[in-house]
Amino acid sequence: MLVGLRQAFLRFHGCTMNCYYCDTRSSYSSTAPEFCQVEKLPGRQDFCSVRNPLSFKYILDLLNEWQQALPKAHHSISLTGGEPLLHVESLQRLLPDLRSILPVYLETNGVLFHELTQCIDFIDYISMDFKLPSTTKSREYWKEHLKFLEIANRSNVYVKTVVSSETTVCEIKKACDVIASVNKNVPLILQPVTTTSPGEAISSLLLLELQEAASELVNEVRIIPQTHKYLNLL
Ligand code: SF4
Structure with missing residues (x-):
């Protein structure tokens, strides 16, 4: 943000x-x-x-x-x-x-x-x-994320989730259900995974489909890549 x-x-x-x-x-x-x-x-x-x-x-x-x-x-x-x-x-x-x-x-x-x-x-x-099993390759954290967001909502919070070619619309909707259950106005940032592997890189079409699905459930969904990587900054 x-x-x-x-x-x-x-x-x-x-x-x-x-x-x-x-x-x-x-x-x-x-x-x-x-x-x-x-x-x-x-x-x-x-x-x-x-x-x-x-x-x-x-x-x-x-x-x-x-x-x-x-x-x-x-x-x-x-x-x-x-x-x-x-x-x-x-x-x-x-x-x-x-x-x-x-x-x-x-x-x-x-x-x-x-x-x-x-x-x-x-x-x-x-x-x-917000850690998605599809991108972390580990277990899901829905319950922990819900409890965390309930507390974080007292501050100036936004949620960021890394997405890859393996992320599904269903998975993003589940994440958005958790966010919306706390506050639909918490912004969600979809961050395409930074990778040199063509198999992992998310297509622009899937990225847009994820944004479309998320936008039905929460009020502000942005797509922002890791800009410091493009600029070769720390
Ligand atoms: S990406 Fe963040 S949460 Fe995941 S292992 Fe690295 S520091 Fe930990």
């Missing part, structure tokens, strides 16, 4: 899922890497290695430095991963100070609803993934 706006990224280690299309696999291996990569000036790719885990002070000082160097560049700070809600105790301590610098935007796989409850008051935007 915020496509085109710049964000600072804070990437967390670990994830509860193992989606086959995941492009951050190194961030959710069983043990955290000894070092993480920190950009000294945003967007310049002038990374340095810093030992994990970063202290809260280091994160806040760095973000303040970025804000001084580029005061208007960033719309918000994106908490991403992996799955940030795995670190809810750290989020509860960090977010009040983080939020005093930039609005907080959470990227999440949309399953850890207990953890969301514990920190939602410090989150301004939620990008909630």
Whole structure:
């Protein structure tokens, strides 16, 4: 929903899922890497290695430095991963100070609803993934997604679902039934899977058919690909 706006990224280690299309696999291996990569000036790719885990002070000082160097560049700070809600105790301590610098935007796989409850008051935007078995190649999460969305609906939430050549109209309708049961006005973004395999890439016709079916059940359905991939950005 915020496509085109710049964000600072804070990437967390670990994830509860193992989606086959995941492009951050190194961030959710069983043990955290000894070092993480920190950009000294945003967007310049002038990374340095810093030992994990970063202290809260280091994160806040760095973000303040970025804000001084580029005061208007960033719309918000994106908490991403992996799955940030795995670190809810750290989020509860960090977010009040983080939020005093930039609005907080959470990227999440949309399953850890207990953890969301514990920190939602410090989150301004939620990008909630809706995981379809056809694209993740794993089990379904309808019940977890429903509970998560019921809580996320208290904030500024939209739902994003990755679709591939194997996604069916029936599956999208089931996902939209879950969304509509909470709030028909929650926007839904259909994101074509980014792939180099022609067999996995979704056809434009199927994409439009999915949008047509979804639009019968929820009020706003957008098709947005991973634009940073086209631009060769992080
Ligand atoms: S939920 Fe996100 S971070 Fe976790 S495996 Fe899936 S795509 Fe990767």
